[in-house]
Amino acid sequence: MPRPYVLLSAAVSLDGCLDTPPGQPRLLLSNEEDFDRVDSVRASCDAVLLGAGTLRADDPRVQVASAGRRAARAGAGLPPHPVKATVTRSGDLDPGRRFWRHGGTKVVYAVGRAARDRAVAALGGLATVHQVAQDDVWPQVLDHLHGLGVRRLMVEGGGSVHTQFLRQGLADELQLVIAPVIVGGADAPRMFGAGGYPGGPQHRLALAESRRIGDVTLLRYATHRRPGTGARATAADAVWLGEACALAAACPPSTTAFSVGAIVVAADGRELARGHSREGGDARVHAEQAALAKVRGGSGLAGATVYSSLEPCGHRASYPHPCAELIAGAGVRRVVTGWREPDTFVPGANGTERLRERGVTVVELPEYAEAGRAPNAHLSPGE
Ligand SMILES: NC(=O)c1ccc[n+]([C@@H]2O[C@H](COP(=O)([O-])OP(=O)(O)OC[C@H]3O[C@@H](n4cnc5c(N)ncnc54)[C@H](OP(=O)(O)O)[C@@H]3O)[C@@H](O)[C@H]2O)c1
Ligand SMILES: [Zn+2]
Known part of the structure; x- marks a missing residue:
């Protein structure tokens, strides 16, 4: 029960x-x-x-x-x-x-x-x-x-x-x-x-x-690392999002793309995969995409949560599918993020809205916006 x-x-x-x-x-x-x-x-x-x-x-x-x-x-x-x-x-x-x-x-x-x-x-x-x-x-x-x-x-x-x-x-x-x-x-x-x-x-x-x-x-x-369920954030959600933000700080810097960290966590608190921007040296790779590509099987994704230091992208110039589509398409039903995408590269990115349109619950923890933004300070002065 x-x-x-x-x-x-x-x-x-x-x-x-x-x-x-x-x-x-x-x-x-x-x-x-x-x-x-x-x-x-x-x-x-x-x-x-x-x-x-x-x-x-x-x-x-x-x-x-x-x-x-x-x-x-x-x-x-x-x-x-x-x-x-x-x-x-x-x-x-x-x-x-x-x-x-x-x-x-x-x-x-x-x-x-x-x-x-x-x-x-x-x-x-x-x-x-x-x-x-x-x-x-x-x-x-x-x-x-x-x-x-x-x-x-x-x-x-x-x-x-x-x-x-x-x-x-x-x-x-x-x-x-x-x-x-x-x-x-x-x-x-x-x-x-x-x-x-x-x-x-x-x-x-x-x-x-x-x-x-x-x-x-x-x-x-x-007291444990199981993600929350639904729209209310839990302490475990904050722990995982903090780790995703730390991952973003480890990205190779770029002047043409954000540095982002993403972690996919199963309902029982097991980490399924993590990824960061430009992983493997490919300048076009996004963090959520890199992480999802590593999840074996995919059957546990319906109960999983994706933590991303930046709101998943809703429009994308460099790749046919924005991360919002990749996440929803993989069957993930819950995303936790801290920082809304500024208009630096794509005006009106709106990944959160796209996810919600697809029935994905997006939980925003604005107290992590600064940690997500910090590795990108050179891209968006004044943000
Ligand atoms: N600093 C803080 O944040 C904070 C917060 C709260 C309390 N306190 C302090 O904590 C002290 C009180 O703590 P406490 O440990 O004595 O009391 P407590 O935990 O508030 O209450 C203990 C009482 O609860 C009932 N109880 C506990 N476990 C039970 C169970 N498994 N089944 C049925 N009833 C159960 C029993 O009531 P009966 O005796 O009626 O059977 C038991 O005597 C006070 O000094 C208070 O100032 C401080
Ligand atoms: Zn993306």
Whole structure:
């Protein structure tokens, strides 16, 4: 059964703590600018999930604070706030908490009959309480949320919940904000609990992005390399597009053509082929063309994604078929790119439109435009 895309979000101290030790004054691990970023991530999700421990410790509202973002969601036919979910084994939930009084629809996942009965008695009509079985709690929660229409889920802690998602291989993305403070307390709650994680300490997450936000730093990781599906970009998409842009930088320079990198990735995250402009010394060869020519068989292309540092060409002087046609003709249904083709060589190149006309989903990540453009700076001054 398909499950929502799961994004874990937290702010930690330099020593990996989520909070001060119990009983000590609370700590600010974020800043105003980052609160706003978190608000935008929330607004991009269909549901937000928190452990019952965080509801008790922090009393968070969990809502989309920005009126503009709520209006944008409404314009897209979505409720103003994402669904809010929590999980409990005890059923010990306080109806006075702000979580129940603000934001969107609330769902409680209670393990077993006794917890469900307690939660229902405590909350009355404030939330829908759904009973789950003791074993494999998270797959049940994710399947149920998917059934509610949730395709993108933000998990906002605490540590016990983050740890379980990572350990069980159920997270797709990790957004970690590092605050410039050291908590130091041995009994302070940690982001990741002790114990084994998939792949062990040898497994390296793929860094999709690092960004300075005032005095904190956002680190965004993909936990696997499987491409996204549909129009929403994932952290793995950002990792692959970053690699395609690095490939573009390795092209032999030219004054008559762009330097572009392209990578074809199967649905399971296997790289099928990569190529770059003028590969093999042929001045006319385009990156997507070079990459597609190397894919053996072609049967896996229907589920594959093509990453290209530049929008695939829609018109082309040097070759009968533009890359948009080659890609659609090969059966590829999804393309991720960062930089729209400027009018340097072909006015109105429009590869993105041509792909979309052929039913191919084109996902644009404008934050990669600069990385795609950099190896071409000599061609398009002022772009
Ligand atoms: N810095 C940050 O970004 C951030 C974010 C969030 C939280 N925090 C901090 O994290 C701390 C809270 O973390 P935490 O680990 O104690 O709490 P938590 O992960 O929020 O919640 C733990 C609780 O969730 C329920 N739960 C967890 N796994 C479950 C499962 N498999 N099945 C059923 N219920 C399950 C249980 O609730 P019951 O007890 O009701 O059974 C459990 O006690 C606080 O200090 C908070 O400030 C920090
Ligand atoms: Zn091309």
